[in-house]
């Protein structure tokens with residue numbers, strides 16, 4: 198199972214490429230690359246502080262699509278792996294167990310001095326000190342930026358090589374290597390591939406079946 202920003206849209210979190218999406222307000226080169234963080238760390242911190250605060254406001258919570266994937270996992274214990282491109286914690290809060298955040302988590306922080314990773318719910322800036330080494334100026338959100346290696350790719354590729362079903366939920370298929378997972382599942386493992394998305398994605402042609410509509414409708418309908 199691969200999920201993207203579309204699964205969290207109905208929980209009140211913006212997607213990236215849709216009308217009025219995040220990348221229509223700010224360019225990814227200015228906030229989601231290592232170079233941007235070197236050039237303008239305070240601007241990057243403000244971007245992630247805003248998204249972290251939005252996630253922690255009470256009215257953003259898992260929706261019926263997140264809950265349906267938890268039911269699927271309970272129905273097929275040990276058989277379901279959810280790989281999310283999302284840095285929010287909605288799958289975690291819904292109770293998903295076998296879950297990989299391949300692009301990191303906004304509620305975690307990484308220290309560039311000592312490489313420690315900490316749970317993080319507060320704002321962060323260039324003066325923030327690392328709870329482990331005490332150094333300031335090296336704290337960054339534990340998220341994967343463009344040009345950086347996604348997390349747990351070995352575990353993901355191993356699952357893609359052996360899966361019988363591959364479902365993609367709420368993703369545009371615009372970003373690699375995630376956008377290529379369907380080809381790997383279909384042609385590497387012979388998996389049956391299903392797209393659950395508001396509209397056809399850039400990778401639509403690689404899927405056997407398509408169920409287009411809001412995630413809170415098409416995911417429970419497919420799972421139950």
Ligand SMILES: CC(C)NC(=O)[C@H](Cc1c[nH]c2ccccc12)NC(=O)[C@H](CCCC/N=C(/NCCC(=O)O)S[C@H]1O[C@H](COP(=O)(O)OP(=O)(O)OC[C@H]2O[C@@H](n3cnc4c(N)ncnc43)[C@H](O)[C@@H]2O)[C@@H](O)[C@H]1O)NC(=O)OCc1ccccc1
Nearest residue numbers: 201202203212213214282343344367368369372373395412
């Ligand atoms: C822009 C793109 C061309 N760039 C890339 O793909 C680059 C590589 C690259 C550079 N130049 C290239 C040129 C050609 C090809 C590739 C490249 N990729 C990388 O740099 C990656 C790292 C990329 C990670 C960047 N970080 C993110 N996020 C975390 C940060 C943050 O969040 O701030 S990416 C971010 O955008 C990606 C796409 O977003 P989606 O989740 O799909 O959201 P989007 O808005 O696009 O679409 C929403 C969809 O939902 C649908 N929808 C909307 N509402 C609903 C609804 N209600 N219900 C259902 N569906 C809905 C919409 O219809 C739509 O289809 C996600 O991965 C997301 O995490 N690293 C890497 O390649 O390392 C080396 C490597 C090489 C080989 C093997 C391994 C490693």
